[in-house]
Amino acid sequence: MGKNDFLTPKAIANRIKAKGLQKLRWYCQLCQKQCRDENGFKCHQTSEGHKRQMELFGMNPHRVVEGYSEEFETAFMEHLRRAHPFSRVLAKNVYNEYITDRHHIHMNATRWLTLTEFVKYLGRSGQCKVEETEKGWYITLIHKDPKQQLEEERRNKRSEVEREEEERHMAALQEQIERAKRARLEKGEPLSEDEDDEEAHTLQRDEIEVR
Template structure:
């Protein structure tokens, strides 16, 4: 039996070594042959089979290299799409995962000599978002799948339609409020008849009794005095008279809730029911990390900017002081309140999505007073907005 036959220890050891990845410079893509050392690669290059493959390569080298280049790029992006579709990850990590399959198309057969050149190519062609950091090159896959783009367009279309419908409803409500203001009587207007004067009650010299005319069937004893007393009671009755408006009773002297206030209150309640959600994260706001699990890494109570939203409840946070990008659930995040006069975004409640300016802060009730800027509610002042419903804009 020969020393290198099938079941000898030497042959078994060679097969075990051949299963793993070896150095890239000792791999021949044309023959798909992996050599373990420089001497083995030299012997392979001198073999007859390799010489025949090189003759084929020499007939059209550009076409073969372009074919390997396209196959390498396609396989690399396919791996990115499957494993890291929505993540920002180091290029070396993705490359190490890709070459774990020893039968992959090796980079030494493509037009790129290094991984850096390949990453720059992905950035130039717009297939990935590329970022150079002190820790190396980071890439993010750009999903250009037709189905994904179609869903994104439908989502944007629905959002725009909802905004247009909401603005239309707001305009209708504002018109109703204006009509109600025009039809509403003035509260402090004097309602007693013009041309009449109130005469004081005085006792007659003859000591006769004074009769009050309270109805059409009453018979006064003194005609003039009954007229005077009637005017006095009519004035007192007019001062306490109630005017019916839209089913709401309004006193002329003021003090009760007007129909306009009730209409605006109903409008606020309707908007609150529609826009109050159990998720509040949005891109471009500054949040504070409150996860104690990240305290050892120095991220606890550190601030960052929300760069991306994943499934409504998870955000990719780019830290401001300690560089890095974290993926954290909103339960472990907290809104940030700026200084007085700073810009905030209303992240939940009736005016969700609107930008506003912070006017004052009530530290006892944990609420703030803000004024909306731009849009259909421009200039509207909100008195008591909870800290959780507003957040600083980066």
């Protein structure tokens, strides 16, 4: 490269492109890596760093997606409070403002597949007043008392913890039942009618799936 190549029109254009937003489908959220074209994205997918990130994602994909969803929601709402605290505004305009940061959490990494789904969630969760019009979805921030909001967050966290605890309890109980049934079968002890019917139903279902 010559000493003046840095100032060529092509080099300047490349630097401008690197600073701006690129196509969403060439962005890797796990690695926070923006690729400039399809070939670059394919090369990134074969890199060791990306493979390591995919292995970590595979260990607990639900937790990763939920984490990105929380970050996206928090950042979106912070922008809405700062830029449009009392305005009725088109949701797509707020979203376009939010994504001007090239390192924002991308929506395709969250549990919401579309902006419409996210807007409806904001309405159901009581964070925004939402209205569907011919121009699109309008949102208006709902201002809550700080104490009330804190109590609501605590209540939601308690509900989530209780739900997870119940799921773990049911899974452990089911495992205990299965172990007891296997132990009785190994000893040659007969199962009760309910257990026998359940076992037959399970075997029948397995046979259908194999076919």
